Amino acid sequence: MAARTIADEGEFGLIAAVTSGLTMPDAVTVGPGDDCAVFAPTGQVVVSTDALYEDVHFRKAWSGPHDVGRKAVGSALADVEAMGATPLGVVVALSAPPETPTDWVLEFTKGVREECELAGAALVGGDTTRGPAIGVVVTVFGDLQGRTPLLRSGARPGDVVAYVGRLGMAAAGLAVLGRGFRSPGAVVRAHRVPEVPYGQGRVASQAGATSLIDCSDGPLADLGHVARASGVAIDLDSGSLDVDEAQKTVAAAIGGGDPLNYILTGGDDHALLGTFAGSDVPQGWTVIGRVLPLGPDAEASVTVDGKVWSGDAGGWRHF
Amino acid sequence: MAARTIADEGEFGLIAAVTSGLTMPDAVTVGPGDDCAVFAPTGQVVVSTDALYEDVHFRKAWSGPHDVGRKAVGSALADVEAMGATPLGVVVALSAPPETPTDWVLEFTKGVREECELAGAALVGGDTTRGPAIGVVVTVFGDLQGRTPLLRSGARPGDVVAYVGRLGMAAAGLAVLGRGFRSPGAVVRAHRVPEVPYGQGRVASQAGATSLIDCSDGPLADLGHVARASGVAIDLDSGSLDVDEAQKTVAAAIGGGDPLNYILTGGDDHALLGTFAGSDVPQGWTVIGRVLPLGPDAEASVTVDGKVWSGDAGGWRHF
Structure with missing residues (x-):
C-alpha cells in the first residue's frame, strides 16, 4: 500500500x-x-x-x-x-x-x-x-517583559566579549557530511539540530549586557556586525577558544586545516555572543575577547590575537 | 550588458x-x-x-x-x-x-x-x-488597541450577514487569464491585486460585529467556517449580490455559466464578511443574508435562497 x-x-x-x-x-x-x-x-x-x-x-x-x-x-x-x-x-x-x-x-x-x-x-x-x-x-x-532590547550597537571599548552555547560544531558536521561521512556523531548531530541556549538572552539582559547577537554566520562575521554597528574594534583571544575533540578529529581526517576555522567562521550553532563590562559576565558564559576603540584607520574590524584571521572568513553566502 | x-x-x-x-x-x-x-x-x-x-x-x-x-x-x-x-x-x-x-x-x-x-x-x-x-x-x-478579537464563532441566529470590499472579481480575472485573454481590465487587475478594505475591521468591531472573516476562498466556503464555528446556519439572498458588468461579460464570453458562481465561490478578493445585529451594520457594508438556527439535521451549512448552491462550490484546493 x-x-x-x-x-x-x-x-x-x-x-x-x-x-x-x-x-x-x-x-x-x-x-x-x-x-x-x-x-x-x-x-x-x-x-x-x-x-x-x-x-x-x-x-x-x-x-x-x-x-x-x-x-x-x-x-x-x-x-x-x-x-x-x-x-x-x-x-x-x-x-x-x-x-x-x-x-x-x-x-x-x-x-x-x-x-x-x-x-x-x-x-x-x-x-x-x-x-x-x-x-x-x-x-x-x-x-521583552519590560526589559530594554539588546542591540548590536551597544558595545563599548573596555567591554569583554563572551558567549554561551556551542561554536563551530555544526560547521564541522557539515564538513564531514559533505565528504560522505556520518561521524563523529557529535558534530553531525550539531549540524542537524542547534542547541540554542534558551533563557540566556534574558540572563544577559539582566546581567547588563551592552550588546547581544546570535551566532548564525560565525563569530568573525557576527561580531563584525556588532563592531560596525557599535563603531568599535573587537579582538578575540584564540587561547580562550576551546577546540572540541570531535573538531580536531574532523580537521585531521579531512585535511581541513586549523580546527579553529570551524569555531571562528562556522555558523548555524546559534550560540549567543554578548559584550559586558568585565564584572557583569553571567555564570556559564565564556570570555573570548575584548572590545577596543577604533584604530587610526577607523575601520571596525574583528581580529584574532591582534591580527586579521587568515582562514576562511566568508560566513554563509546566501546567493 | x-x-x-x-x-x-x-x-x-x-x-x-x-x-x-x-x-x-x-x-x-x-x-x-x-x-x-x-x-x-x-x-x-x-x-x-x-x-x-x-x-x-x-x-x-x-x-x-x-x-x-x-x-x-x-x-x-x-x-x-x-x-x-x-x-x-x-x-x-x-x-x-x-x-x-x-x-x-x-x-x-x-x-x-x-x-x-x-x-x-x-x-x-x-x-x-x-x-x-x-x-x-x-x-x-x-x-487590537483594547478591542476584543472578532472570532468566527460569534455569529448568532437573528444576525444579518454583510460584507465590504469586492466579491468574485479576482476569480473572474483568473478565469479569463486561464483562457489566454487579458481583458476585461477590471477583473484582470482584481486578480493581480486585491483591494483590501483597510480600516473596516476596526469599524466592524466598533459597530458591534458578532463575527468576522476575510473572504479568501469565496463566501460559501468562508461563511461555512463561520457557520461551523458558531453552530448556526447561514442563508444568502442572491438578489442582494450585485453582479458586475465585467463578471457578466466574462461568464458570457467563456461559457462560464451563472456569473454568481464567481461571487459565491471565488476567493482572493479579501472582502470582509461579518455578522451583525440588524441595526449595527456599518455604513458602506452590504447585507447579503442572515444567520439562522441550525436545522433539524443540526448540520451547519450555507445556503443560497434556502437551497444548496449547485454551482462549483469547491473553493481553492491547496494540494
Whole structure:
C-alpha cells in the first residue's frame, strides 16, 4: 500500500493533524484556527522571520524531518534570545510538493513542537501550501517583559566579549557530511539540530549586557556586525577558544586545516555572543575577547590575537 | 550588458536595497537591521502568516513583481482586519533563484511598501534566501488597541450577514487569464491585486460585529467556517449580490455559466464578511443574508435562497 501523501490529506486535514492536541499558555488568548492567533504581551514585542529551503539550507539525505522542524524553530528563536527577550510564539509556513509523505510532515511537526517546548514558546498558527520543494518559513515573536532590547550597537571599548552555547560544531558536521561521512556523531548531530541556549538572552539582559547577537554566520562575521554597528574594534583571544575533540578529529581526517576555522567562521550553532563590562559576565558564559576603540584607520574590524584571521572568513553566502 | 541579478548583489546588498529609506512609525521602536524588529503594541497582538509561491499562487506571465508584492502583503493583512485589529507590522521572507533580476526584487519591494502604506503598517524586517522558485511568505502583526478579537464563532441566529470590499472579481480575472485573454481590465487587475478594505475591521468591531472573516476562498466556503464555528446556519439572498458588468461579460464570453458562481465561490478578493445585529451594520457594508438556527439535521451549512448552491462550490484546493 502506498504511503499517504499530503495531497491525500488536503489542506484542512493536514492542518488538523498538525495542530491536534496543542495547548496554549495563558499569554495566547486565541490559538490556531481563526484568521489570526492573538497574544497578550506584557512588554515590547520582538519579531523575526527565517527561511529554510531544501537543498539550500538542509538536505533530506542528511537531516530527517524531525531535525528540520527543530532547526527551523531553533534558529529563528535564537534571534528572539539575541534581543534579550523571552520566546512567546511561533508561526510556521510550510510549502511542500503534493507527493510529500504525510509522515514527513507529521515528524517535522513533532520537531517543531519539541523545539517550541524547549524554548517555552507556543505554536500559534501557520500556513501549508503546495510548493516546488520543501520550504519552511518560521516567524517568531518574543516578549521583552519590560526589559530594554539588546542591540548590536551597544558595545563599548573596555567591554569583554563572551558567549554561551556551542561554536563551530555544526560547521564541522557539515564538513564531514559533505565528504560522505556520518561521524563523529557529535558534530553531525550539531549540524542537524542547534542547541540554542534558551533563557540566556534574558540572563544577559539582566546581567547588563551592552550588546547581544546570535551566532548564525560565525563569530568573525557576527561580531563584525556588532563592531560596525557599535563603531568599535573587537579582538578575540584564540587561547580562550576551546577546540572540541570531535573538531580536531574532523580537521585531521579531512585535511581541513586549523580546527579553529570551524569555531571562528562556522555558523548555524546559534550560540549567543554578548559584550559586558568585565564584572557583569553571567555564570556559564565564556570570555573570548575584548572590545577596543577604533584604530587610526577607523575601520571596525574583528581580529584574532591582534591580527586579521587568515582562514576562511566568508560566513554563509546566501546567493 | 546583462541585467544585474540578485546573485550579483549578495544578501546584504539586497537587504540594503530593500530597506533603504524606510521610515518607522512611533510604535516600531527598532526597525530592520538587528536580530529582531521591536514594536510596542497598545493592546493584544494578532499574528498570521501567508505564503505565495510562483506557479501555485501566481504566475510571472500574469502578474508583475509590483503586483505580487502588493498581493502578498494585502492578502496577509486582510487576516489582521478580519480580527477587528489595526495593521501594525509586516515581515517578508523572500526566496528566489540566484538568476532572478535585481529589478524584479526592487519592483516587488515597491509593491510591498505601497501596500504597507495603504494599510498603515510598517515593513519591519525580512529574510532573503536562495530557493528553487520565487516564494513569498508574509507574516503580519496587528494591534487590537483594547478591542476584543472578532472570532468566527460569534455569529448568532437573528444576525444579518454583510460584507465590504469586492466579491468574485479576482476569480473572474483568473478565469479569463486561464483562457489566454487579458481583458476585461477590471477583473484582470482584481486578480493581480486585491483591494483590501483597510480600516473596516476596526469599524466592524466598533459597530458591534458578532463575527468576522476575510473572504479568501469565496463566501460559501468562508461563511461555512463561520457557520461551523458558531453552530448556526447561514442563508444568502442572491438578489442582494450585485453582479458586475465585467463578471457578466466574462461568464458570457467563456461559457462560464451563472456569473454568481464567481461571487459565491471565488476567493482572493479579501472582502470582509461579518455578522451583525440588524441595526449595527456599518455604513458602506452590504447585507447579503442572515444567520439562522441550525436545522433539524443540526448540520451547519450555507445556503443560497434556502437551497444548496449547485454551482462549483469547491473553493481553492491547496494540494
